[in-house]
Structures are given as C-alpha cells and as structure tokens.
Amino acid sequence: MSENVSQWLEEIRSLKQEIIRVEQERDAAEAGADRWRGLYTTEAQQRRTQVEQLTEAIASLKAELEQLQAGPSSLPRAIAPSELLQELAGMGPDEVKGKLIEAFMERDRLAQELSRMRECLEAEKATHEQTRQSLTSALGDTVELLKKAQPGTKSGLNLDLARLVSGTPLNPKTED
Numbered sequence: 001m002s003e004n005v006s007q008w009l010e011e012i013r014s015l016k017q018e019i020i021r022v023e024q025e026r027d028a029a030e031a032g033a034d035r036w037r038g039l040y041t042t043e044a045q046q047r048r049t050q051v052e053q054l055t056e057a058i059a060s061l062k063a064e065l066e067q068l069q070a071g072p073s074s075l076p077r078a079i080a081p082s083e084l085l086q087e088l089a090g091m092g093p094d095e096v097k098g099k100l101i102e103a104f105m106e107r108d109r110l111a112q113e114l115s116r117m118r119e120c121l122e123a124e125k126a127t128h129e130q131t132r133q134s135l136t137s138a139l140g141d142t143v144e145l146l147k148k149a150q151p152g153t154k155s156g157l158n159l160d161l162a163r164l165v166s167g168t169p170l171n172p173k174t175e176d
Contacts, residue, residue: 047128
C-alpha cells in the first residue's frame, strides 16, 4: 500500500512540475505577445503622426499652389493695389518681366515640391502597410509555434492563445 501512496505522490509532484512548466511557457508567450503588440502600437502611432504631418504639409502646399495658379487677385497682399501699381509703373518692362519670371519659377518649384511630397506620402503608406503585415505575420507565427509546442494540452491553452491574440488579459486580477 505504501508503494501505491508513494507512486501517487510522485505522480502529483510530476504533475505539479508540469503545471509550473506550462504556466511559465504561457507567461513567456504572453510577454512575447505583449512585446509584439507594443512594437506594433508604437510603429502604428509613428506612422499615423507622419501621415498627419505630411497631410498637413500637402494641404498647405496645395493651397499655396492654388493661390499662385489662380492669379494675382487671389494672392494675399502686403501692400495696397494702388501701391503695387505705382511700383510697377516705376519699373521698366524688363524689370516687370523679371518679377513675373520669378513668380512663375516659384510656382513651378512649389508644384514640384508638392509632387515630391505626394510621392513620399505614398511611399510611407506602402512602408506602413508592409510593416503592419510583417508584425501581424510575426505575431501569427508566434501563436502557431506556441500551439505546436503544446501538442497534448487541453483547449484551455487554445482559449489563452485566442485571448492573447485579441488583447484580452490572460490572468485577470480578482479581488477576494
């Protein structure tokens, strides 16, 4: 009879060690998922901030370009139109042409800058999407590896993995 008791005690110790090992693996998986979730969140926030900044810059440049393309009537004036006419009247035709050429060159420069910024925004969007896919894929691969590492476990681990992926805490704190 004492052999049966010692066998049972040994089985209980073995099961306790197995529970400790599985809990440690679960905790490690949770920590890994939290780390990946944090990285993804940080990356996403950086991308959102960059997109907002680029969107504001594009809107500003578009407004300025529209003002330049609309002609002199829509440009903000620092001086009264009569003063501008007096200044132009005091200039020779070559000077007026020079000022006009400068204005056209500035308009073209702004249009090129707007085009460049649009290209940068599109490239940034593509990079963000690629990063999101990579992080999502890495998280999925981690979950799959955890499932494979636990071949004989009960469905409770699968529930834990589902909670882990969804962001639900595995060990909700309860107050007694």
